[in-house]
Amino acid sequence: MDVTKIIKRAAQELVSGQVVNLGIGLPTKILDHIPPELDVFFQSENGILGAKKISENESVDPDLIDSGGAHINIREGASFFDSSVSFAMIRRGKIDVTIMGAFEVDQEGSLANWKIPGYFSPGIGGAMELAQKTPKVIILCSHNDKKGNSKILKKCKLPLTAKKCISRIITDKAVIDVTNEGLVLKEIAEGLTINEVIKQTEALLIIPKNVGTF
Amino acid sequence: MNKQIAIEDVIATIPDGASIMVGGFGNPGTPFTLIDELLKQGQRNLTLIKNDANEAFIGISKLIENGQVNKLITSHIGLNKVVIDMMNQEMLDVEFHPQGILAEKVRNAGAGCYGFLTDVGLDTEITDQESLINYQGKTLKIESALYADFALIHAHSADCYGNLVYESSAMNFSPLMAMAANKVIVETSHLVPATDLVPAHIHTPSAFVDSIVDLALSTHKNTSAGI
Numbered sequence: 001m002d003v004t005k006i007i008k009r010a011a012q013e014l015v016s017g018q019v020v021n022l023g024i025g026l027p028t029k030i031l032d033h034i035p036p037e038l039d040v041f042f043q044s045e046n047g048i049l050g051a052k053k054i055s056e057n058e059s060v061d062p063d064l065i066d067s068g069g070a071h072i073n074i075r076e077g078a079s080f081f082d083s084s085v086s087f088a089m090i091r092r093g094k095i096d097v098t099i100m101g102a103f104e105v106d107q108e109g110s111l112a113n114w115k116i117p118g119y120f121s122p123g124i125g126g127a128m129e130l131a132q133k134t135p136k137v138i139i140l141c142s143h144n145d146k147k148g149n150s151k152i153l154k155k156c157k158l159p160l161t162a163k164k165c166i167s168r169i170i171t172d173k174a175v176i177d178v179t180n181e182g183l184v185l186k187e188i189a190e191g192l193t194i195n196e197v198i199k200q201t202e203a204l205l206i207i208p209k210n211v212g213t214f
Numbered sequence: 215m216n217k218q219i220a221i222e223d224v225i226a227t228i229p230d231g232a233s234i235m236v237g238g239f240g241n242p243g244t245p246f247t248l249i250d251e252l253l254k255q256g257q258r259n260l261t262l263i264k265n266d267a268n269e270a271f272i273g274i275s276k277l278i279e280n281g282q283v284n285k286l287i288t289s290h291i292g293l294n295k296v297v298i299d300m301m302n303q304e305m306l307d308v309e310f311h312p313q314g315i316l317a318e319k320v321r322n323a324g325a326g327c328y329g330f331l332t333d334v335g336l337d338t339e340i341t342d343q344e345s346l347i348n349y350q351g352k353t354l355k356i357e358s359a360l361y362a363d364f365a366l367i368h369a370h371s372a373d374c375y376g377n378l379v380y381e382s383s384a385m386n387f388s389p390l391m392a393m394a395a396n397k398v399i400v401e402t403s404h405l406v407p408a409t410d411l412v413p414a415h416i417h418t419p420s421a422f423v424d425s426i427v428d429l430a431l432s433t434h435k436n437t438s439a440g441i
Contacts, residue, residue: 082390123289129315
């Protein structure tokens with residue numbers, strides 16, 4: 001799977017003026033692909049607004065990490081606050097965009113990304129509040145699992161993180177929007193056909209007149 | 215009104231079976247030296263409340279690995295495989311909450327209240343139908359306030375009265391826990407004259423703090439810092 005393709009496509013979702021939360025894993029890697037002039041405030045749930053990737057020549061502050069535990073720096077205009085303020089910001093909808101990973105998503109826009117019973121249950125972290133309360137939730141995931149099964153389902157089977165919360169899904173094969181009518185195929189990866197994407201997707205896809213490529 | 219005390223003496227006030235809030239999100243803000251003294255004194259049957267379980271072999275993970283902890287109330291322990299294994303083998307009772315709900319439960323206790331209403335997680339398996347009520351036309355979940363017997367806190371700077379200042383992302387749960395626990399024990403790497411702290415810049419006012427341990431005097435210093 002082409003992970004870099006997903007990350008680069010996701011980076012295009014960010015525009016100056018936004019407040020953005022990036023989940024652990026794939027979403028955090030977006031920081032490697034954003035132009036320096038992008039005027040965005042990255043929120044980290046451990047109490048930072050204005051997180052910035054640390055560069056190699058900068059010294060490490062042991063008290064300054066992001067929510068994934070990585071050493072970071074801050075941009076000009078940044079602020080620090082406690083965990084209740086951090087989640088007040090999230091639950092009040094002050095984060096414009098959150099980008100997170102998923103185990104499963106479905107055609108109603110529901111998300112499962114915190115628990116696989118009997119196999120993976122490290123806890124909820126900030127995922128439920130971010131997914132339920134952020135106006136724009138963008139999901140990054142591989143289109144299919146290692147066995148080739150679609151991760152974009154008619155209905156999630158795993159325990160939900162939040163119901164009907166997703167705006168957009170970006171995979172290695174497609175960009176899909178969640179609308180009131182259902183899932184709309186917006187773009188397909190270069191080299192694929194629309195039919196190939198439909199075949200590898202369990203959920204029903206609405207195919208508009210114009211489907212772009214990325 | 216000098217709240218400075220020897221670390222051995224103040225940790226000795228914690229009995230077996232105590233509930234203890236521990237500040238910190240990952241390493242920043244974790245009171246490593248107070249934890250090490252608790253490990254040394256060996257109190258047992260503890261309930262710990264912390265955002266995470268630190269990483270294996272450091273911080274509260276040492277207390278859990280040493281069998282001193284019965285229950286952990288937390289948000290996410292994904293960076294600690296040892297504690298996840300102990301949970302899966304039922305050697306440790308773990309109660310998970312969404313991170314901001316955990317913070318708010320602590321904050322609510324710190325404000326002297328008994329709970330609040332939220333819609334977070336209503337459509338998920340974490341919601342027990344018995345905790346739902348109808349209020350102002352909405353179905354909401356009752357979240358109870360979370361109190362504790364003790365809080366162990368790391369502050370960047372403090373004065374002898376117990377005014378506290380935290381550093382960057384080391385703040386996290388600390389000011390909330392310092393309000394919610396009955397007894398608040400603080401370690402600080404910078405115990406300064408009160409005149410050195412700016413009143414408008416103090417994060418936790420002294421009234422919430424019971425005891426201050428000066429890390430400069432501590433025999434085992436802040437050994438486990440650094441990721």
